[in-house]
Amino acid sequence: MNQLSCFVQSCNEAEGGDSAVSSTKPVADATPKTARGRRTRQNILDAAEKEFGERGFHEAAINRITESAGVAMGTFYVHFESKESIFRALVSHMGQLTRRWIAERVADAPDRLTAERLGLEAFIEFVRQHRDLYRIVNESQFVAPDAYHEYYSEFAKSYQRRLREAAAKGEISQGDDEQRAWSLIGISVFLGMRYGVWDDSRPASEVAKGAADFIEFGLKPEAR
Amino acid sequence: MNQLSCFVQSCNEAEGGDSAVSSTKPVADATPKTARGRRTRQNILDAAEKEFGERGFHEAAINRITESAGVAMGTFYVHFESKESIFRALVSHMGQLTRRWIAERVADAPDRLTAERLGLEAFIEFVRQHRDLYRIVNESQFVAPDAYHEYYSEFAKSYQRRLREAAAKGEISQGDDEQRAWSLIGISVFLGMRYGVWDDSRPASEVAKGAADFIEFGLKPEAR
DNA sequence: ACAAAACATGATAACTGGTTCATGTATCAA
């Protein structure tokens, strides 16, 4: 049920900025050294995902997380510096998970336009499978604005690059790729919300098909 | 500086659903009966807008709101039922303010495609002028999900209608107007965030122009 | 086997901030 396996390697960058300060104090937020530690850390992470996803950052309670993880309060702070810190770890992990999932599903698309459709379909499916995590990312806008900013900037950057390449190959028109990247992200996010989170009755492929048509031809009449 | 004049008439719908229960207790959240009351209420509202906008819902403090409004803590609860209640009032007001602003700027567009461009330009300008209020709407997703849902559903509904009319007139192509409406909203919101909130160095008209091109022609090469 | 390091505990300190309420004061209708 929980998709947070293979988390361990991805959590150090959270506090990465000023980590040159290697204090002699216990370094929370770092990968544990023993198997027991890793197990515990993972349990806390899983519990946190559930708690944050269900209640949101502010309503979420550390004591509920630790209880649900089957450890004592203090243990939380052995592994994480603070409530915000574990939240950031979750957000950062989400970015990777999402990108990886979409990348896989898009890998063998013959061209950019097909990739757009498959990518959107994959995204909607992903959202449906991870409503909680989707919420976490959205809420990071207020809890950890820089994490949120980075999350989408990362997306936009690679998006932009692929658009540029596709334009060079003539697969798509020329245009302002930065703007187009953000537009496409906006489309995904809102369709993901509308047809992924709020109402999952329409097949993802159908939504993706309709959107792909809009993305390809725009609103111009008689364009095809 | 503050755009919350003409607020009074719009705040009753917040608790409107089950208001048949006309208790004998002081009805907070209703329009005050005397001039003094209206003045005070407005002061609180203005202060709340600033406070919520700057700090976000959870960091915002009632005592700072009342202090900034020049009234005592208790006075807040004479006029509003709770912290969440005033927040909802603000969100609902934002919807009207935004729609009105855009509607004005789009009123005399000759066709739908032009309206799209002008509307986006107006929206970006609006966001730049009202960063605080924009933030309030976004955060409502977590504080008052139903208010958020209604906010965008309202937008989508009227958007959809206009697309349908435009398609009937042949100004734009046929398509799934619900999906297209949500896509267009997504574009606006993300461009608004990227070029309105995060970076306002590019002229709104330029952003709108680029986006309008994408909206009109899509990514298809050689379409024009 | 033994010390050192890593990990775990959980009661509680220390605090925050929304909401209440008993008690006023202003306003208005008659």
Add this chain to the structure above:
DNA sequence: TTGATACATGAACCAGTTATCATGTTTTGT
């Protein structure tokens, strides 16, 4: 003027939190 209603006050209440720390237990390397 007077009674009733509307509005205002702000100290105190209170529930709920995060984070700490002194003390244990497990694991690891030698």
